[in-house]
Amino acid sequence: MRLDLLASFNAERAVRRACVVVTALGSGDQRLVRAAEVADDPLAPALRAALASGRSGVVGEGAERAFLTVEIPAPRLLVIGAVHISQALAPMAAIAGFDTTILDPRTAFATAERFPEVPVIAEWPDVALPAYGLDPFTAMVALTHDPKIDDPALVEALKAGCFYIGALGSRRTHAKRLDRLAAHGFDAQTLARLHAPIGLDIGAASPPEIAVAVLAEVIQALRKPRPSQAAEAAA
Amino acid sequence: MFAREDDVLAAAERWRRDGRGVALATVLETWGSAPRPVGSHLVIDETGNFLGSVSGGCVEGAVVNEAIDVIASGQPRTLEFGVADEAAWTVGLSCGGRICVYVEPVM
Numbered sequence: 001m002r003l004d005l006l007a008s009f010n011a012e013r014a015v016r017r018a019c020v021v022v023t024a025l026g027s028g029d030q031r032l033v034r035a036a037e038v039a040d041d042p043l044a045p046a047l048r049a050a051l052a053s054g055r056s057g058v059v060g061e062g063a064e065r066a067f068l069t070v071e072i073p074a075p076r077l078l079v080i081g082a083v084h085i086s087q088a089l090a091p092m093a094a095i096a097g098f099d100t101t102i103l104d105p106r107t108a109f110a111t112a113e114r115f116p117e118v119p120v121i122a123e124w125p126d127v128a129l130p131a132y133g134l135d136p137f138t139a140m141v142a143l144t145h146d147p148k149i150d151d152p153a154l155v156e157a158l159k160a161g162c163f164y165i166g167a168l169g170s171r172r173t174h175a176k177r178l179d180r181l182a183a184h185g186f187d188a189q190t191l192a193r194l195h196a197p198i199g200l201d202i203g204a205a206s207p208p209e210i211a212v213a214v215l216a217e218v219i220q221a222l223r224k225p226r227p228s229q230a231a232e233a234a235a
Numbered sequence: 236m237f238a239r240e241d242d243v244l245a246a247a248e249r250w251r252r253d254g255r256g257v258a259l260a261t262v263l264e265t266w267g268s269a270p271r272p273v274g275s276h277l278v279i280d281e282t283g284n285f286l287g288s289v290s291g292g293c294v295e296g297a298v299v300n301e302a303i304d305v306i307a308s309g310q311p312r313t314l315e316f317g318v319a320d321e322a323a324w325t326v327g328l329s330c331g332g333r334i335c336v337y338v339e340p341v342m
Binding site for chain 2: 003010056
């Protein structure tokens, strides 16, 4: 690979933009195709499919054989609430490969001492989220139990199309939450994207166990998206 | 430190800018059970330092040796690894899978 091509590839990755490096396996020729440039490329259909699946692979036959190195942004996890569950979730999510950030406006909770492994933002969601930049490659879990903090974050996650959005709370708490969010103009189909009660049903009891259930559900959303979610991602 | 794909490609660029000879190995295809998915990267420098992985550690040694040749020749090559022949002590995958690895110089 030419160094300038590798540098461009890394630059796209750094700003969380999807792209593909096409390597012609016969000649060794390579080119970088940014997501925005796919339509103009001779391999457009294959590139579109590769970007939708996020999978690298060989395409074509014989002299046309090429390898597609597909880059979609690394998954991120934004945890709303610097709470006990978050203290277990943050290091596990980081090990699993998620760029993890904690956000909580309560400065007594949101401290680097409590979260040595990951960045901590001690701000209200409406202040911090524009700079953070939610996107479809980001998961959000809302764990504060406080609608003043969780709700504004969930609203932005729904608008941004985050690939996973989960919120802590019982079914009753969640029913009230849905009423409040519906008042923001979200339809039932959009609100159905919220995972609540949060986490896979593994009978988790302690905060660290709940963190395992939450992380497992986030991974499931990433690797085995629901059919409707996969269709949205491809569109 | 646990190396993520980000780190591997960033390291490839950084090592090259530092003036080191660098090769990038990529898993092109896998058959059967294979420990690392297609698209996984291993970056190697001319002295055999490496970061990342293309298998569970079974064939990295062989890939590193080939990569040093690739850095010297400037020509990419494709390598295939299958089940090890224990009698011959060749390099192989104990998991029973087969993988194809593309090794290219970073120029």
